Amino acid sequence: MANKTKKPQVSYFCMEYGLDNSFNIYSGGLGILAGDHLKAAKDDGAPLVGIGILWKQGYHYQQIDDEDQPYDSYKIYDYDFLKDTGVKVKVKIRQRDVYCKVWKVDEFSHADLYLLDTDLPKNDGGDRWITGQLYGGFAEERIAQEMVLGIGGVRALRELDIEPDVYHFNEGHAVFAGIELIREKMQQEEIGFHQAWQETREDVVFTTHTPVEQGNERHSHLLLRYMGADQNLTTEQMVALGDAPFNMTVAGLRLGRNANGVAQLHKKTADKMWDYVDNAPEILGITNGVHRATWVDDRIVKAFRDGKNIWETHQEIKKELLEYVKQKNGVELDPEKLLIGFARRAAPYKRSDLIFTNQARIKKYLEEGKIQIIFSGKAHPLDDMGKKIIANLVKMSKKYPDSVVFIEDYDMETGKWLTRGCDVWLNNPRRPKEASGTSGMKAAMNGVLNLSILDGWWPEACRHGKNGWAIGTDPKTAEDFSGDYDEKLKKLDEYDLKNLYQVLFNEVVPTYYQKQEQWVKMMQASHEDTYEEFSAARMVDDYYQLMYKQTK
Numbered sequence: 001m002a003n004k005t006k007k008p009q010v011s012y013f014c015m016e017y018g019l020d021n022s023f024n025i026y027s028g029g030l031g032i033l034a035g036d037h038l039k040a041a042k043d044d045g046a047p048l049v050g051i052g053i054l055w056k057q058g059y060h061y062q063q064i065d066d067e068d069q070p071y072d073s074y075k076i077y078d079y080d081f082l083k084d085t086g087v088k089v090k091v092k093i094r095q096r097d098v099y100c101k102v103w104k105v106d107e108f109s110h111a112d113l114y115l116l117d118t119d120l121p122k123n124d125g126g127d128r129w130i131t132g133q134l135y136g137g138f139a140e141e142r143i144a145q146e147m148v149l150g151i152g153g154v155r156a157l158r159e160l161d162i163e164p165d166v167y168h169f170n171e172g173h174a175v176f177a178g179i180e181l182i183r184e185k186m187q188q189e190e191i192g193f194h195q196a197w198q199e200t201r202e203d204v205v206f207t208t209h210t211p212v213e214q215g216n217e218r219h220s221h222l223l224l225r226y227m228g229a230d231q232n233l234t235t236e237q238m239v240a241l242g243d244a245p246f247n248m249t250v251a252g253l254r255l256g257r258n259a260n261g262v263a264q265l266h267k268k269t270a271d272k273m274w275d276y277v278d279n280a281p282e283i284l285g286i287t288n289g290v291h292r293a294t295w296v297d298d299r300i301v302k303a304f305r306d307g308k309n310i311w312e313t314h315q316e317i318k319k320e321l322l323e324y325v326k327q328k329n330g331v332e333l334d335p336e337k338l339l340i341g342f343a344r345r346a347a348p349y350k351r352s353d354l355i356f357t358n359q360a361r362i363k364k365y366l367e368e369g370k371i372q373i374i375f376s377g378k379a380h381p382l383d384d385m386g387k388k389i390i391a392n393l394v395k396m397s398k399k400y401p402d403s404v405v406f407i408e409d410y411d412m413e414t415g416k417w418l419t420r421g422c423d424v425w426l427n428n429p430r431r432p433k434e435a436s437g438t439s440g441m442k443a444a445m446n447g448v449l450n451l452s453i454l455d456g457w458w459p460e461a462c463r464h465g466k467n468g469w470a471i472g473t474d475p476k477t478a479e480d481f482s483g484d485y486d487e488k489l490k491k492l493d494e495y496d497l498k499n500l501y502q503v504l505f506n507e508v509v510p511t512y513y514q515k516q517e518q519w520v521k522m523m524q525a526s527h528e529d530t531y532e533e534f535s536a537a538r539m540v541d542d543y544y545q546l547m548y549k550q551t552k
Contacts, residue, residue, distance in 0.1 A: 008165035008548050010048040012037065012111075013153055013174035015145070016059075016134055017052050019108040021412040024058030024077055025115070027134055028345045028378070030209060032412070033262075033438060034170055036291035038110035040536035043293075046111070046544065049162060051153040053145065054082070054103055054115035055134045062378045064408050068394045072381045074133060081107040085114070089155040092228050093144050098127045100152045102160070109293075114160065116152045135380065143219060143227045146248075150176030151231070154184070166548045169206045169256070172217055172248030176229055178204055178255035179241075183231040193237050197255075205547045206256035208249055208283070209435050211269045212349060216249040253280035258547045260284040262436040263457045269432045284546055287457055288436040289539030292531065295442040297420045304447065304527045310520050314423075314447055321421025325374060331405050333372050338512045341422030341448070343376040343410055346386040349433040352377055353392045355426070357497050361505075366400040370509065374422065376407040376414045419443040424508060427452035428500060430492060431477050444468065444530040447523035451508060453496060457534065467525040469507060472499035 016031030017023075017038065026032060034050070041048040060072040087102040100116040118130040130144045137145075154177050157164060169175055178200055185196035210216065221235050224246055230238050242251035253259050253274060259281045261267040267285030274280065290296075303313040315335060322333050333339065346352055352375065355362060365371040375393045379386025390406075397406045407414050419425065425443035427434070427450065434456035441457060444450055450468035452458045454475040464470045472495070481491035511519055532538060 007047055007544055008550050009163065010041075010046075010166045010168055010548055011051055011153075011157055011162065011164040012048055012168045012170060013051045013149060013177055014170040015053065015149060015173040016055075017050060017113060018412055019105075019110055019113075023079065023105075023108070025052065025055045025134065026412075027059040029436075029438060030171060032415075033288055033436075035108075035110065036289070036294065036438075036536040037170075037540060038113060039108070039291040039294060040289070040540040041111040042109060043537065044540060046540060048111045049157075049164075050111060050113035051149070051156065052113060052115050053131050053134075053149055054117040054119075056117075056119050056129070056132045057134075057136075059134045060136075060381055062390075062409050064390075064394055064406075068391060068398065070379060070387045070390045070394075070408075081105070082115075085160065087156060087159045088120075089116075089152050089159055091147055091152045091155070093127065093130070093147055094227060096124055096127065098130065098144075098148070099123055100131075100148055100156070102156045114153075114156055116148050116156060118148060139219060139223060140227065142217070143223065143229055146173050147176050147227065147229050150174050150178070151180040151229075153177055154180045165203070165550060167204045168543075168547070169204060169252050171207065171209050172252045175206075175242075175248050175251045175255060176231075178251065179229065179231045179233065182233070193233065197241070201255060201257045204256045205258040205260075206252040207260050207262065207286075208252065208270055208274075209262055211266065211273060211433050211435055212347070216247060218245040218247050220245050249274070250277050250280075253277050253283075256281055258284065260286045260547060263287045263460065265432055265456065265459050266435045269435075286539065286542045286546060287460060287534065288438050288441070289534050289536040290438050290441045290445070291536040292445065295416065295419060296445045296531075300420070300446055300527075301531075304524055307524070310447065310523060311516065314523065317446075318421045318423070321374075321417045324417045324421075325405055325407070328407050329405055331401065333374075333403070333405070334369060337369050337372050338424065338509060339422050340371060340373045340424045340426050340451075341418040341443070342373065342426045343407075343415060343418050344427075344437075344439060345410075346377040346379040346389045347383070348385045348389065349430045351428050351430065351493070351496075352389050353396070354428045354493065354497060355500065355504075356392070356396050357493070358501070361501050365505075365509070366403045369403050370513075371504075372403045372405075373426075374405045374407065374418060376410040376418065378410045415439065415442075419448060420446045422448050423512065424448065425450050425452070427455075427458070428471060428496060429453055429455050430489070430496075431455040431475050441530055441534040444526045444534070447527050449508075449519075449522055449526055451500075451504065461529055461534065463525070463529070465507065465522075467522055467529050469503050471503055472496060 014034040018026035018032035018035040057074040083104040261270040419442035437456035478488040
């Protein structure tokens, strides 16, 4: 039955969910955000359910071999907390009926999550592996996975007797749910495509995440027809939704009554990026937030609230992080020395190894131990550039064994330790490629001071020298420089590196070693400026107020 409470009933579609380190159905920021969204909805008592996929092998493990190169491996998981709903749905993929079992997850204090699973004996051998590896395979497998999520997800809701008021497509992976809703309306109401499309739009909202071109999927219409993703819509109708080739983000925009980016700067970036798309809603800005109970240490929250023992509490947590590092890598770092953390996906635009570009400048700080850096990261299995970045970080950890550490196979556990226990959180993406960047929010709430490019969420929070630092108070993008694309990137990297060294050596290091009282004041300001404003509780409230609120 439809929800009768004040807030509309929302079904939240996402390819991945980061709920707990023991549940490997996430890869990175998108999944962590989705997990925090479900947790905040649960805390609020909001009527929301998640729809996703039960990944048999999840995302890959990425370890370092004897030659200091990253390699990928997979394991099969068996979870004893899954609840059998007794529901099965089928989706026709490549002209074959693929059966999807629906599991319920409510294990980690979050809104109910329903996961579809094709690993069933009655499926063809290859089809059992559609839900095998998160982001595994190539175009056909990706489309098959997205058909299970979108088409199978809508059918699962019907069988579960859940009647959403709003369908939230979190990223373009979910847009085949919109195709299924159009098909339903055309068939059940005996109406034409355009009327069904407009009626569907009244129920759908869409969130776009990445400004990186490769992150916005495109597929040929011929392949979509072969896979069955078009649900018997004509090619002309599919082009009207997603252009040619079919762009999943464009389709998401045209299927939604509302759309949003995930930070205020990202809203502007997305506006510019998608300004050519007709028949799309205004893109709003709803800045991401983090689930505080998951990511913020209660001890430091109490210290900030009481206004005492802040440094002592931070040092206690820092020493626990260093013990974790020792157990992981056998390296003993000094709790009295400045500790910088850098942990995120090893995508080239994030420039994980930027700080090492001019080793003549950074060398003495590392050799003297005045600066210590812990890195963690993970490259996509097919991202050769990302793997080269990982290999370089490992190389630097061997070159400076007492001050640089690389922790392999970045996951939620490592993320929790680092965002609580470091002194500084470093972030240096090429602006404006960072849509949001929630790890910096977690660090800030724990009193870990951000040292970041003014990208993603940081322009909204940064008070330079008061609650953290900007790398370059006059931020540039590649377009601010002349030359071809590669030359522009080179000049941008040089500009950002110069500003990174300037603020690190002239402001961050002297403040840490010579002005501890000021450092602690900055920690307090960092916490106070972010604890409410960048919480998942605020984010979910914004979604209900700005995106989910019904207009009919």
